[in-house]
Amino acid sequence: MATALTPLANITLGAAAASVTFSSISGAYRDLMIVMVANAVTYTSVGTQMTMNGSPAASGVYASGNGSTAVSGTNSGDSNVYFVPTMTMANGTTEPFNVTIHLFDYSATDKHKSGLLRANRAANTIGGSAGSGMQAFRYATTTAVTSLVISSPGDTFAVGSSFALYGVSA
């Protein structure tokens, strides 16, 4: 039942950073998976996002619950996939924001790039927006994914934030 997961890259921040880039991504796999566990130095209400090489237009549909209300919505209009726009990182390290992304057929050149992500932040005592969310997204390009940039405008990722990239074999 185990899938063929190959670790491709990983970084755990030793200093605060505005963004993290996975570049020169091998096209040898079928899918990519990204696991992020992150905190902000100082959160904003903008949220965390991901762009791919060439910055094609991106869109997404999400559903999330914050512990009292369930909502659903869409986002589009720029080149960013937002990690469930209703949720943000915490203003500190005790309530990490955990996101898992599955990007399907990332190296194909005959289809747009689609994916699924889950975002989780269980507690909300140190600022920002908590909840459990899920999102389907698409980059409107048939170009293969060779690089991904994860950032949070207005924030910096705090020391200890981790970002791991895996290849999934067919």
Place this chain on the structure above:
Amino acid sequence: MFGTLIGSVAVGAGGAATIDFTSIPGTYTDLTLVLSARATSTTATITLAFNGSSASFTGRYMQGNGAAASSTTSTTLIGNSPISTDTASTFGNLLLVIPNYAGATNKTFSVDVVTENNATTAYQQIFAGLWSNTAAITQVTLSLANFAQYSTAYLYGTLKGSGGASVA
């Protein structure tokens, strides 16, 4: 996520109150637990403990029941299971992912759950969980009243790579 199989449990005749993975090595980066479960009673709630403790858990979840979506908070509750009065021979599924389980920070985790029932009510749930404890996780315990025979659980470990990313 999945990865390398660490252990598995298959519930035998008579059922079981807990499914327990102990002595989990700290050599992986993330853990994934895949559960197929059914309750022998009409109590549907599956709860979680780490290292034998049910303290210091915080959670928020969203669920749909076929008629409406809702959201609420939880502590050790991580999902529902089909119960004894639901469609026979029907089990639900739960996927628990714990990134950085052996690190020295508080532990965040995610849970995705579906229950199955050939009726108007069944559940899909997504949970965000936090264990406010910096100890490495060496034991994962799931509890249900009770797990029925043929319930199964598989625990996997995923190991991260190194380098290959740049920061700005």
